[in-house]
Amino acid sequence: MRTDNRRDLILFLLALILAGSGQNTKEQKEMWQSTFGNVGGKKVFLFTLKNSSGMETVITNFGGIIVSLKVPDRHGVIDDVTLGFDSLQSYVDKHPYFGALVGRYANRINKGTFSLNGKTHQLSVNNGGNSLHGGVSGFDKAVWDVIENECIPGRKLVLFYLSKDGEEGYPGNLSVKVTFTISDSNALDIFYSASTDQTTVLNLTSHPYFNLSGAGSGDILGHELIINADRFTPLNEYNVPTGEIIRVENTPFDFRNPKAIGERIAQNDPQLVYGKGYDHNWALNKKEKEFSFAARVTEQRTGRILEIWTTEPGIQFYSGNFLDGRFIGKGMRTYNHRTGFCLETQHFPDSPNQPAFPSTVLEPGKQFESQTRFLFSNTK
Numbered sequence: 001m002r003t004d005n006r007r008d009l010i011l012f013l014l015a016l017i018l019a020g021s022g023q024n025t026k027e028q029k030e031m032w033q034s035t036f037g038n039v040g041g042k043k044v045f046l047f048t049l050k051n052s053s054g055m056e057t058v059i060t061n062f063g064g065i066i067v068s069l070k071v072p073d074r075h076g077v078i079d080d081v082t083l084g085f086d087s088l089q090s091y092v093d094k095h096p097y098f099g100a101l102v103g104r105y106a107n108r109i110n111k112g113t114f115s116l117n118g119k120t121h122q123l124s125v126n127n128g129g130n131s132l133h134g135g136v137s138g139f140d141k142a143v144w145d146v147i148e149n150e151c152i153p154g155r156k157l158v159l160f161y162l163s164k165d166g167e168e169g170y171p172g173n174l175s176v177k178v179t180f181t182i183s184d185s186n187a188l189d190i191f192y193s194a195s196t197d198q199t200t201v202l203n204l205t206s207h208p209y210f211n212l213s214g215a216g217s218g219d220i221l222g223h224e225l226i227i228n229a230d231r232f233t234p235l236n237e238y239n240v241p242t243g244e245i246i247r248v249e250n251t252p253f254d255f256r257n258p259k260a261i262g263e264r265i266a267q268n269d270p271q272l273v274y275g276k277g278y279d280h281n282w283a284l285n286k287k288e289k290e291f292s293f294a295a296r297v298t299e300q301r302t303g304r305i306l307e308i309w310t311t312e313p314g315i316q317f318y319s320g321n322f323l324d325g326r327f328i329g330k331g332m333r334t335y336n337h338r339t340g341f342c343l344e345t346q347h348f349p350d351s352p353n354q355p356a357f358p359s360t361v362l363e364p365g366k367q368f369e370s371q372t373r374f375l376f377s378n379t380k
């Protein structure tokens with residue numbers, strides 16, 4: 001073959017390879033990112049994170065919502081184990097925080113008011129006179145920016161939100177970054193970091209509703225739960241902590257050994273009456289800020305196990321008491337009473353008004369950091 005011909009052939013083959021890889025990149029991009037819609041003129045996307053062990057999760061930059069989370073059961077059967085919707089509009093409309101990032105303050109602040117450095121702040125109230133989950137329009141309703149150069153398509157999604165000074169009544173411009181990472185050990189890790197230009201309070205969480213036998217497949221009362229906590233924070237009749245941190249011994253709040261969620265839920269215990277079931281914060285057994293085991297849920301029929309690890313001092317266990325069949329979820333499935341549970345890693349509710357609780361104050365110049373892991377496995 002003459003040199004010229006050989007050169008042409010090489011160039012032709014190179015062009016073919018490049019065209020092929022271009023195709024792949026486009027396909028890969030489409031697999032990673034697709035359009036979900038628009039909110040307030042801002043583009044909203046779906047991002048797919050996938051590992052090599054059969055786990056896949058779809059997350060949107062609207063509210064940082066985990067739209068789906070698919071994991072294998074004991075026999076390798078994959079199911080979506082989180083409650084949610086098919087359409088963006090259903091997430092824009094009022095809903096009980098399905099899958100969402102919650103902020104600036106997860107759970108309740110009494111009467112939506114607190115004092116910092118001698119100044120009283122009034123938040124917007126949205127829950128019987130209290131402020132719940134950030135107020136009327138919390139982080140769950142924000143369109144987050146995607147930090148593209150920090151994402152790893154298919155593996156890692158990095159979101160950013162600037163919560164402006166005065167938003168929902170909170171002081172300080174707060175910059176928040178949330179990173180979702182999937183790993184081959186069937187873990188979804190959520191890293192939170194934040195900084196502020198004025199002293200403020202914050203408490204961030206992710207609010208997926210789980211049903212380990214598959215979203216929309218029945219109630220969660222048979223799921224077995226362990227919570228690594230000797231104590232919990234009891235509520236008053238308005239679902240705000242009394243300020244006490246009491247022992248779980250001899251109460252239906254003792255989940256130190258595995259117990260079915262439904263086993264004691266109907267007991268005539270004033271705390272269960274206030275919460276309409278479980279809707280309480282447990283004070284985790286841990287050393288300050290250590291990343292440690294918080295809770296485990298096992299569903300015996302499918303063999304699915306969810307373990308939760310966190311750096312946070314508390315976890316809100318909510319047994320889906322307000323689900324009542326009003327919400328039609330993914331695949332037209334109805335979410336009836338207690339068909340999903342939440343385990344929201346957090347600082348304790350109403351900490352800004354409770355000096356004995358771990359502090360939720362963030363000062364300018366300090367970096368807030370937090371990590372939570374949802375780890376899936378199966379019984380043998």
Ligand code: GLA
Binds near residue numbers: 096279318322
């Ligand atoms: C948290 C709250 C509950 C409820 C749910 C969502 O768990 O403590 O009272 O608001 O979120 O509905």
